[in-house]
Amino acid sequence: MVLLQRYLSGKAREGWNERWGRLPDALVARAGGRPRVWVHAVSAGEVVAAVPIVREIRDLMAGYDILFSVGTPAGMEMAEQQARPLVDQLFFFPVDLPWIAKSVVRRINPSVFVSLESELWPNVLHELKRCKCATIMVNGRISERNYSRASSLAKGLFRSMLSKVDRLLVQSEADAERIRELGGSRIADRVRVFGNSKFDQEIGLLSARQTADLRAQLKFPPDVPIFVAGSTRSSEEEAEVIRAYLLMRAEVESLCLLIAPRQIDRAGELAEAMAEAGLEPVRRTEVESAGAVRHMILDTMGELANVYAIATFAFVGNSFEPVVKGGGQNLLQPLAHGKPVFFGPKTATIRSEVQLAAQSGVGFEVQSAADLARQGLNLLRNDALRAEIEGRATTLIASQRGISRRYAEAVADLAGTLSDPIL
Numbered sequence: 001m002v003l004l005q006r007y008l009s010g011k012a013r014e015g016w017n018e019r020w021g022r023l024p025d026a027l028v029a030r031a032g033g034r035p036r037v038w039v040h041a042v043s044a045g046e047v048v049a050a051v052p053i054v055r056e057i058r059d060l061m062a063g064y065d066i067l068f069s070v071g072t073p074a075g076m077e078m079a080e081q082q083a084r085p086l087v088d089q090l091f092f093f094p095v096d097l098p099w100i101a102k103s104v105v106r107r108i109n110p111s112v113f114v115s116l117e118s119e120l121w122p123n124v125l126h127e128l129k130r131c132k133c134a135t136i137m138v139n140g141r142i143s144e145r146n147y148s149r150a151s152s153l154a155k156g157l158f159r160s161m162l163s164k165v166d167r168l169l170v171q172s173e174a175d176a177e178r179i180r181e182l183g184g185s186r187i188a189d190r191v192r193v194f195g196n197s198k199f200d201q202e203i204g205l206l207s208a209r210q211t212a213d214l215r216a217q218l219k220f221p222p223d224v225p226i227f228v229a230g231s232t233r234s235s236e237e238e239a240e241v242i243r244a245y246l247l248m249r250a251e252v253e254s255l256c257l258l259i260a261p262r263q264i265d266r267a268g269e270l271a272e273a274m275a276e277a278g279l280e281p282v283r284r285t286e287v288e289s290a291g292a293v294r295h296m297i298l299d300t301m302g303e304l305a306n307v308y309a310i311a312t313f314a315f316v317g318n319s320f321e322p323v324v325k326g327g328g329q330n331l332l333q334p335l336a337h338g339k340p341v342f343f344g345p346k347t348a349t350i351r352s353e354v355q356l357a358a359q360s361g362v363g364f365e366v367q368s369a370a371d372l373a374r375q376g377l378n379l380l381r382n383d384a385l386r387a388e389i390e391g392r393a394t395t396l397i398a399s400q401r402g403i404s405r406r407y408a409e410a411v412a413d414l415a416g417t418l419s420d421p422i423l
Contacts, residue, residue: 019095041079068087070091112411147181196353246278320346
């Protein structure tokens, strides 16, 4: 019934045949008999974390084919954009029913299975171990919410799944402690803290000239401050962003606003809300026919990472209620451009990034629209503070790079292709 509901809602319709084990011939065929690494990342955020690891696996394991699976349409869209050049096949992860898991695993027959973050499926793991496939979790994490659920409702199931993972490599010590508690003494020596691979994502930094050109292309005035709210997930959250903007604009009249909804099909709803608040929103897709822009909706995919370059400061969405999967989106993109970044109190899915950003004085939690406006105005009035934060942000990003190589080395080590074992 759940699967039927997902299909009818459209959430699982894309890749329906692959989900049910009907794999394309190109995926099943084994040209030249090369061994395979199967990497799984469920949705867009996990794909972003996986790509730098996959890039390093490709470098270290040139004799292997890399198969890459996802669980959602958003994950597939991101994989097509970022992972396609690095992998041999893309496909949707199978429904975790025993007969489907058995068929898919045996037809793919991977040598190593790499799971991103907390993607564990009991039947697939069971079949992988039956086929003597090595298994590894990379960039692992488990939120407080998921830990509580697993502890109270399904501790036995989680203990069984974790026992089938040969190495459990995680983002933080908190993640390690939770996984050790769920997995018990049998898996304690398999758990290691490596860090967050998202710091290795390729974010093309814009020169001053490129930033000015982008601002002109979007038709914002050349010297005005811009507040960018990225990856907002709900009308309630966008209402908070709009309220904060109006409070700031009352003090700094030149301030402009750009909102990038996480689902671009919500652009119409957002345009209505902005217009009702007295704003004049222009969609990115319609900017060529517009005059000067003060308020924009970014209704395109793949541009937000660059658009943060024109921001004076940013807010990262899915962090005000209601949130999805515990809350939080990509805050490393604005930080890579040296921008101060705000986020609401709900950030369970980006806990390690938030902790590092807060400790470095470049990321700031806000509780409400009024709080966001107050702290935003402080930045608007303090050029020296913004310059100081820019330096701290770029230093933070640089200090965390290289983690993906360590994850890839662990995968290669597990496959027996690394000359000097690391674990």
